[in-house]
Amino acid sequence: MHRAITLRLPTPFSVSRTLSFLRTSSLRTPYHFIGRDRVRRLVRLDGRPAVVEFEFARPGGRLRIREVREPGPRAGGSRKGPALADALRRLAVSVWSLDDDLRRCYAALGRDPLMAPLLRRCAGLRMIRTPDLYEALLIAVVGQQVSVASAESIRRRLIAALGDRAVRDETAYAGYPPPGRLLRTTPAALRAIGLSRQKARYVLEIAGRAAAGVLSAAAFDGLSDEQAMARLIEIPGVGRWTAEIVLMRGPVQRLLRRRDRPPEDELRALADRWTGWRSYGALYLWRSLGIAA
Structure with a gap:
C-alpha cells in the first residue's frame, strides 16, 4: 500500500452529484471510474506522469488520495514523502474545489428567485477543475x-x-x-x-x-x-x-x-x-x- 493522505470533505459536498457531473462532463476524458466512489486519472506531478486515485468515503465525509505506483520497491528517499503528500493535497483541493465555501455561495445565489430552487436540486454539487x-x-x-x-x-x-x-x-x-x-x-x-x-x-x-x-x-x-x-x-x-x-x-x-x-x-x-x-x-x-x- 503506497502512502496516502486523507482530507475531510467540506460541507456541503455531494459525492453522488459531483461524480455524476464528471461522468458526463468534457473533463471526463482522462478519468477512470472504479466502482461507485473511486476514480483514477493520469496527471503530471512535479513534471512527471503519475496515476492518482481519489476515493470518497461514504459515510464519513472524507477523501483519500494516493499515487498508484508500479509494483516493486518504493521509489525515492524519505524526503520525497512530504513533497508528494503536499502535491497530492494541492491537486485534490484544486480539482474538487475543496476550498470553495458553498455556504457563502448559497447565501449569495439564494437571494435570486431564479436560483433558489436550483440550490435545493443541486445541493452539494462541486465544481470540478482541471489540474492546470x-x-x-x-x-x-x-x-x-x-x-x-x-x-x-x-x-x-x-x-x-x-x-x-x-x-x-x-x-x-x-x-x-x-x-x-x-x-x-x-x-x-x-x-x-x-x-x-x-x-x-x-x-x-x-x-x-x-x-x-x-x-x-x-x-x-x-x-x-x-x-x-x-x-x-x-x-x-x-x-x-x-x-x-x-x-x-x-x-x-x-x-x-x-x-x-x-x-x-x-x-x-x-x-x-x-x-x-x-x-x-x-x-x-x-x-x-x-x-x-
Whole structure:
C-alpha cells in the first residue's frame, strides 16, 4: 500500500452529484471510474506522469488520495514523502474545489428567485477543475464548433496519440500530452487526429505559452477576472466565450422560457446578481437543463 493522505470533505459536498457531473462532463476524458466512489486519472506531478486515485468515503465525509505506483520497491528517499503528500493535497483541493465555501455561495445565489430552487436540486454539487489552465484551454478549444461526441472523440485520439501513458493494475491510463511533446508535433499530424487546420495552430499556440510558463498559476496571481480574461484572449483562437468556458459555459434560454437566444448584455445582467459565484450559478443552471459542461 503506497502512502496516502486523507482530507475531510467540506460541507456541503455531494459525492453522488459531483461524480455524476464528471461522468458526463468534457473533463471526463482522462478519468477512470472504479466502482461507485473511486476514480483514477493520469496527471503530471512535479513534471512527471503519475496515476492518482481519489476515493470518497461514504459515510464519513472524507477523501483519500494516493499515487498508484508500479509494483516493486518504493521509489525515492524519505524526503520525497512530504513533497508528494503536499502535491497530492494541492491537486485534490484544486480539482474538487475543496476550498470553495458553498455556504457563502448559497447565501449569495439564494437571494435570486431564479436560483433558489436550483440550490435545493443541486445541493452539494462541486465544481470540478482541471489540474492546470493548459488542460482547460485544450479542452475548450477542441470543443469549439463541433458536437459533444466529436469533441470527445478528438480528445481521446489526441491523448492516445500523444499523451503520457502508464499501466497500473493491468489498466492503461493516458493523459493530455505535455506542452513540449505537443510542440514537437506537426500540424499535419494534428489534422490527422481530427483537428481543423485552425485548431491545430491554436493548440500549438497554447502549448507554446504553457511551455514558456505564461499559463502557470503564478502568472495569473493578483489579476482580476477581467484582467485574466484579457490575457487569455491574447491567445489565437481564444475569444471571450472560450476564455469564460474554462470556468463554465452553457445556454440559459430554456430556463428563462425564451425560444430565442437572449442578448449577451441581458445574460451578463442576470449573472451580475451572482458576483463572486458566477461559475456555480452557471453550473447549476446547466445541470438543471441536463446539459453537460
